[in-house]
Amino acid sequence: MSGRGENPVAPAIRVTDLTVAYGDKTVLWDIDLEIPKGSMVAVVGPNGAGKTTLIKSIQGLLPRVAGVISIHGKSYEKQRKEVSYVPQRGSVDWDFPTSVVDTVKMGSYGDLGWIRRPGRKEHEKALGALEKVDMLEFAQRQISQLSGGQQQRVFLARALVQSASVYLLDEPFQGVDATTEKAIVTILKELVGGGKTVLAVHHDLNTVSEYYERIAILNVGLVASGRVEDVFNSENLMKAYGGKTSFFPERKAAKRAV
Amino acid sequence: MSPHQFDIQLVAIIVAASCSIPGAFLVLRRMSMMTDAISHSILLGIILAFFLVKDLSSPILIIGAAASGVLAISLIEAVNRSRLVKKDASIGIVFPFLFSVAVILLSKYARNVHIDTHSVLLGEIAFAPFDRFILSGMDMGPKSAYVMGSILLLNLFFISFFYKELKVSTFDESFASSIGFRPRLIHYLLMAVVSFTCVGAFDAVGSILVIALIVIPPCCAYLLTDSLSRMIFLSVVFGISAAISGFWVANWLDVNIAGSMAFVCGVFFLVVFLLAPERGLFGIMREKRRQRMDFAEASLLVSLYNQEKGEAVKNHPDSRGMFQSTDFASKVVGFLKGKGEIAVTGGGLFLTEKGRERARMTLEGR
């Protein structure tokens, strides 16, 4: 399943000189970022730091002023199928007339290409993904009847169907219940254990050390990136958040040690 | 100019001015298409009230018709609030229905009265001067000028009386309600004012083209100013100019006056949209090009500066690799060379002192 277009030496994602602007507002400035294969990375930063923009522009969804993106050493356009995307839950209309299993099946549309319809195989795959996120019993349910956590699981299942090697998630834990959060983390860690790469926009600084190995701290520019224990410290957070955070990783670590 | 033409223009000016005033708020509240709903729905009110009072210029008819506009709005909001139908579709199923019922009643039962399906579409401002207001034997001018004039006064009174309430509740509804301004009440008052205006304008421009006079002049003004009061003033100016020039265009080509006024409004908007000093299309495009170039220049300078300092050695050996096309890259290099911020020697790019300074400023500036 893996290795369709993987280059064994190149990093999973490499972002070079990425600059993005909306109108006269710079949203991302000169970002250089390397995400090693098989790592689980949090993207953190204050509101308006460009986190979603980063995720979207990696996938070419936004026009960029400058910058080069490569996935496993080749351009994103060539590696599209290696990347799967879990957008913010709120970005779609959940009143849309469709069932859970049908929504998950959308993950296979890319492999099918133009015009070909999903069949038996795609259906099985979707059910498999639903089983993984523990939503099999909801397969025929209307998506409008799902809770926030269930919606997020459906989105994750849809991404799993894509069988990609790089997963980009935009705030996967936004507004979901604690059980779902744990379940999603478990699945993501399994993916990473299987050599996949996960990059997630993350809001809750309290859980960073628990969930992720690496982190990218963003505030228009890249403040720091690297292993959580190396760069996730109050100095870098102050740089990104200014005085607006009272979270100090060192203090928390100290507490845990005690 | 014959007295007949003068009268038509007088009515047109009053109609245009009354439409532009509430229009500014509708545009800012993103409710432009609600105007369409109101102007279609009042037809049913006009016809039902007409069956009742049998007099087209009765004040009861005007009030009844305006009430039907407000009712249509509440119906749309009720459908939308049930969360069974999205907002756009709620608008899209309510007013065509009311309008269809009205048109059927009109075709079937009101064949011989003053209004017919044609006047609904075309308006009949050309006939406005024939219906005179006679006071104790004296000709006081066209009746519709008085009817529309009262509506204009109502509109002026409404916005001057509720100016700050309208402003706050348009900008931030929840804040308005937190300081006790009752934004829902303001909303319905505004809808009532718009309904009255549409009823008044119906005679002149029909059901469909009212939206042109209500929405387009404020949109022109919106692209020219940032102040609400100036926006309202400019809308009135645009509305009146469109009414007068629309009349003369129609006169010249011998075509429908309402359609011609709507079209002239469109021409005004086109001109403003293209040429507005800061927000016109040409201005925006120039600004975008400048910005893109600025970004490109700055990032090339910064990247060279970083290499010079030996930190953060880039993955690409050629700084030009950062741009999507080589054409664009050489353009950027050319511009920078022209400004004396870089020098090109032996195929390599080097910062000049001036360029180094700009790179430093860029880095600190953000």
Add this chain to the structure above:
Amino acid sequence: MLEFAVELFSDYTARTILLGAASLGVVSGVVGSYAVLRKQSLVGDVMSHAALPGIVLAFMIVGVKEQLPIFIGAALSAVLAVFVINLVTRNSRVKTDSAMGIALSVFFGLGLVLLTYVQRMPDANQAGLDKFLFGQAEALVEKDVLIIGLTGFFALLVVGLFWKEFKLLCFDPDFGGTMGFSMKSLDILVTAVIVSAIVIGLQTVGVVLMSSMLIAPAVAARQWTGTMGSMVILAAIIAAVSGVTGVALSAGFENVPTGPAVIVCVSVIAFFSVLFSPNGFFTLKLKDARSRREIKKDYVLKALHDLALEHDDPGYAHSERLLALGSEKGFSVKKSLWALRTAGYVESVGEDNWRLTQSGIREVKKLSPLEKDL
């Protein structure tokens, strides 16, 4: 009326017209579903109004009332209006709703100007032109129906071929984009399909009301079904039935224009669906009222229990007034008490005094799992 209907269906001309109305219905039902799901209902309204100048211009150029040029003219000016909306919203601070208002009124105004210009010309051919405003199905001839059928067939073919792509476009275009489908092309394709549905409806329903022929069937269908496939099929059926009924009504009664007749039929179905479908307005209201009643009953039961606890006697009786005191103003407990009595959870003691029964006490325990743990 029945006699008339029999006559209508046996007559060849009438059959042709009804066939036209039915095919138009099928196409607009299917295509309209996309307009509604993409929240572009009002864009459909703009497009149908904006078709007018194209119709008249085509007539002015060709000189006779020929179907195909008029279709092409209508389609081109409708598409131009959409282009104007996009241009204005992308390049200025004017918002979509205003841009739509501008496009609709300017195009329609121009249409009326051209129409009145043409009507001045000493030419007998223009007579039928203003039938495009409110539609006139009687004027449909075999050739028109053939064109409606063919255009509709191609529109449906496109929808069938790009079924899954269109679904992505409507549900999650960003995600669709990451899978390599060009959302821009799909957007253009959907717009083209919608325009073609509008164009073939112009003669039957007219420019003023055609948008409703797209929106109302889809809104109605959505109330009864939860999947896209069944929604599209149901919308097609609803629109076809309304088209045929409207045309028949318009032909059966004097002085009833076809367009408004069709729209009244389809709107009635839409409003009925919104109100009475299994998930509709009334069901929701009923469900709401029922759950409020349940909560209120639970509240009263709990209040009786809590008050009684203060007396260390779970069966202690309290007056109705005392129960209502602990809650909001105007909160009537009488109905809840009666319902609870019917269920056997409370009994009345003397005048106006109430106490829990044994099964009522058991029920309270079930209500408050927390207290059970304590």
